[in-house]
Amino acid sequence: MSTLPGAGRRKSRLGWNLLGLLVFVVAGFPLYWMLNTAFKPAKDAIDPDPSLLPTGLTFDNFHRALDIADFWGPVGRSLVVSLAVVVIGMVVGLLAALAISRFAFRGRKIVIVGILAVQMVPLVAMIIPVFLLLNDLGQYDRLTGLIITYLTFILPFTVWTLRGFIVNIPKELEEAAMVDGCSRTGAFLRVVFPLLAPGMVATSVYGFIQAWNEYLYALMLLSQKNQTATVWLGNFTTKHGTEYAPMMAGATMMAVPIVALFLLVQRKMAAGLTAGAVKG
Amino acid sequence: MSAADTTTPAKVPPPRQAPPPPPKDRRPRGQRTSGGASAPWLLLAPCLLILALVMGYPLARLVTLSFQKFGQSQLWGFQPAETVGFDNFAKVLGDGEFWAVVLRTIVFAAGAVVFTMVIGMALALLLQRVSGWLKMLINIVLVASWGMPVIVATTVFKWLFDSDYGVFNALLSKLPGVEMIGHNWFASGPEGLAVIMLLVIWGAVPFVVITLSAGLTQVPKELEEAARLDGANSWGVFRFVTLPVLKPIIVMLTTLSVIWDMGVFPQVFVMRNGHPEPEFQVLNTYSYDRAFVVNDYAQGSAIALITVLLLLGVVAVYMRQMLKIGEVE
Numbered sequence: 001m002s003t004l005p006g007a008g009r010r011k012s013r014l015g016w017n018l019l020g021l022l023v024f025v026v027a028g029f030p031l032y033w034m035l036n037t038a039f040k041p042a043k044d045a046i047d048p049d050p051s052l053l054p055t056g057l058t059f060d061n062f063h064r065a066l067d068i069a070d071f072w073g074p075v076g077r078s079l080v081v082s083l084a085v086v087v088i089g090m091v092v093g094l095l096a097a098l099a100i101s102r103f104a105f106r107g108r109k110i111v112i113v114g115i116l117a118v119q120m121v122p123l124v125a126m127i128i129p130v131f132l133l134l135n136d137l138g139q140y141d142r143l144t145g146l147i148i149t150y151l152t153f154i155l156p157f158t159v160w161t162l163r164g165f166i167v168n169i170p171k172e173l174e175e176a177a178m179v180d181g182c183s184r185t186g187a188f189l190r191v192v193f194p195l196l197a198p199g200m201v202a203t204s205v206y207g208f209i210q211a212w213n214e215y216l217y218a219l220m221l222l223s224q225k226n227q228t229a230t231v232w233l234g235n236f237t238t239k240h241g242t243e244y245a246p247m248m249a250g251a252t253m254m255a256v257p258i259v260a261l262f263l264l265v266q267r268k269m270a271a272g273l274t275a276g277a278v279k280g
Numbered sequence: 281m282s283a284a285d286t287t288t289p290a291k292v293p294p295p296r297q298a299p300p301p302p303p304k305d306r307r308p309r310g311q312r313t314s315g316g317a318s319a320p321w322l323l324l325a326p327c328l329l330i331l332a333l334v335m336g337y338p339l340a341r342l343v344t345l346s347f348q349k350f351g352q353s354q355l356w357g358f359q360p361a362e363t364v365g366f367d368n369f370a371k372v373l374g375d376g377e378f379w380a381v382v383l384r385t386i387v388f389a390a391g392a393v394v395f396t397m398v399i400g401m402a403l404a405l406l407l408q409r410v411s412g413w414l415k416m417l418i419n420i421v422l423v424a425s426w427g428m429p430v431i432v433a434t435t436v437f438k439w440l441f442d443s444d445y446g447v448f449n450a451l452l453s454k455l456p457g458v459e460m461i462g463h464n465w466f467a468s469g470p471e472g473l474a475v476i477m478l479l480v481i482w483g484a485v486p487f488v489v490i491t492l493s494a495g496l497t498q499v500p501k502e503l504e505e506a507a508r509l510d511g512a513n514s515w516g517v518f519r520f521v522t523l524p525v526l527k528p529i530i531v532m533l534t535t536l537s538v539i540w541d542m543g544v545f546p547q548v549f550v551m552r553n554g555h556p557e558p559e560f561q562v563l564n565t566y567s568y569d570r571a572f573v574v575n576d577y578a579q580g581s582a583i584a585l586i587t588v589l590l591l592l593g594v595v596a597v598y599m600r601q602m603l604k605i606g607e608v609e
Contacts, residue, residue, distance in 0.1 A: 013411065020410035020418055023403060028421040030482065031428070033447055034436045048461045049450050088330075096327035103320035111324060113599055118335050120595045122543040124564040125584035128571045129341035135355070152334045155327060213429040215546045220572075230431045237553055244439050251432045262427030263420070266490070 034255070037248035038062070045245040061249035068246060069235040071253070078229040081143055082211040085150040086204050093158030094200070098188070100159070101166040102174075119156035126152065127220055134221060141223045149217055154207050161206070161269070165199030166192070202268035205261055212258060229254060346582040352575045368582040377558070378566070378583070382590075385562040388473055389541040392480045396537050397530070399481065400488030405518075407493055419490075426486035434550045437479040441465045466552070469559025476547050484540065488533050495529040496522070528604070535598035539591060563587045 036054055037045050042064070044055045065071070099105075100112055130149050131140070139145030169192055177187035218228040233254060236247035346368050348354075348361040372378050403422075407415050425433070440448050443464040452460040466472040499522055507517045523530075545564045548556050556565045563583065571580025 013409065016406060016409040017411055017414055020406060020414045023406065024414065024418050024421055027418070027425060027482070027485075030433070030436050030440060031421065031424055033440060034432075037439065046445050048445060049453070050445065050447055052447075092326045092330060095323040099320035099323035103323075105317060105320045108320070109603065111328070113603065115327075115331070116599060117595065118331055120539055120591065120598070121335070121339065121588060122539070122564065122584075122591065124543060124545050124568065125342065125588050126335075126338050127568070128577050128581050128584060129338035129345060132345070132355070132577065133338055133341065148334055151330055155331060159327060209427065213431070215429075215431045215550075230429060233431055233435055234550070234554075242438075244442065244445070247435060248439060251435050255428050255432045258429060259424045259427040263423050266423050266427070 034248050034251055037245055038252040039249075040245070042243075042245035045248075061245045062253070064243070064246040065236075065250040065253065068243070068250075069232060071232065071250075074227050074229045074232040077143060077226065078212055081146050081150065081228065082208045084143075084147045085154050085211045086207045088147070089151060089154040089158045089207055090200065090204055093155055093203075094162055096159045097162035097166055101163045102171075115156050115159055118152070119160070123153060123216060127216060130217070131220060140221060141226055143222075143226070146217060146221050146228075149221065150211050150214060153214075154211060157210065158203055158207055161203045162196075162199065165196055165203070169195050198268060202265040205265045206269050209258055209262060342581050342585055345578055346585050348578050350576075350578040350581075355575075355577065364578075368578050369586075372579060372582050372586065381561050381563055381566045384469075384473070385542060388477060388544070388562060389538060392477050392484070392541040392544075393534060393537040395477070395481050396484045396488055396541075397534055400485050400492060400533070401530075403485065403489045404492035404496055407489065408496060422486035422489055425482060426490070428483070430483065430546050431550060433479060433483050434547050437475065437482075438551055441475050466560075469557070472551070472560060476544070476551055479547055479551075480541060480544060484537060488537070491529060491533060492526065495526045499525045532598065535594055538594045539598075542587070542591060542594075563590075 038061055039057050039059075040055050040061075041058050042061060044050070096115070100108060100115075126149075134140045134142075134145040134149070137145070139148070173191045173195075174184075174187045177191045178184065182190060213230060215230045218231050219234075222228065222231070233247070233250055236243050236250060345361075347363055347365060349364045349367070350361045353359040354361045403418075407418060410418070428436075440446055443449065443462055449460040449463055452458050465475050503521050503525075504517050507521050512520065543564060544562060545568070548560055548562055548565050549568070552560050556569070561569065564587065567580045567583035567587065569580075570583060571577045
């Protein structure tokens, strides 16, 4: 209704802002409740009519969470697995991404479809044969087995996002360098690689988070004594019930570093993931 | 890969500037044959090899497995696996429970996808209209919930909906005439699955909002103005200008959502403490149940294979879209 840019606009913005505030509260509530429970005295968590505001600040739940089951072992294992997966995925994925984004060759289309198709196969569908395979190879309950299987979802993802970053770097830059006497490899190393670096960092972080967060394979392919961080969170539920306050402390320890990393790179990633999506 | 040489030279885009010293031990050796037909294949070889190994082989094994008799005794090698033709499929498809699971999975996924897309689109449009500071706040919350490990989110929702001490029941009970304390949301399948759907939607909306927001910035302002001058109202502009421009992104997001929501596993599995009741089973947990609880790996594989085939239809649409994107470059 309001075509005038002045007062009417400001009034309608107020309405939108109120709606936005509601969205903020609703979407943020689960996060708030996790933090609130993690830091409140455990006895206050067990209240049928809990106070919505913090009732006190204590770190007891964190101590209790660390007591319930070994924490650093699973975290260390998750770290090893995620880093290994990212390093292998980045090296191999970058080469493949270069091939499909900088070369025109027969069969390129099939390769692209193949790599994308791989991404579409639900991990759960693969768990049975993967389990049997690792069992046969003697890799069941070994971190190496887990690393190998994680490549199934990290590799296609890495190839596809790196491709997104590479195609955003104009080919002309490379060509100019080649006119100036660089070899193709030299042009890549001196021109493309530096421009690609931020995208590579973002992709690595993102891949790391994905590997870190994986649950099903970690649960199925490792025994209790070798569990990773995501599976560790299951330790709070026993036959005798669930200790929710320490569990939320555990959840906070799991989530905060990952969410912080995520906040750092997500803008970059959104750009890479949607590269070319609207151009066509 | 030290952090220093991957980050520092990043801000030197002009073409002819003196290039930063090349990092020494970088790999692309295969590129030497500039433009040669073998170069791309050399670059692709490691990737394809790994994928064939970690993906191709298990996929092939999944197919052969679903035509075999394979249980505990075959796993331990006491008995060889014998081929039984379509027996597993006949057993699965002839089972009424399986069809109930299929129907439940489809209803669940469809509900989750529709809500995710509609809410996501509404939020993306809303974000364009709110003040800057609020937009930033909402974005932080969205990205935080997006980045939350699924397993953490599931754990948190389990706590929110706890029957005795869950804050959700407490909040509902504050409404006049409502007494929900002690209400168990997981006593019935539909109610429990609704909670799980909420969890899935909460986790999935941020990706949709952020992607659509990126898309919205690319909708040409002139087109919107022109439509408005031609007398279109907000809905008209959205329907005839915004939607068509965003269509490729929407198709992509919807397809991905279908694939993800048909594939929910940890949410159901963890929410039900590792033993989903029959009325909570979806295709993935059902397949897992057959394989690892009943110890019939062959039947579990048959169910997994049927799930993959179901998804193929969806993937075909997605693939066409992705190919179009790959094409324009």
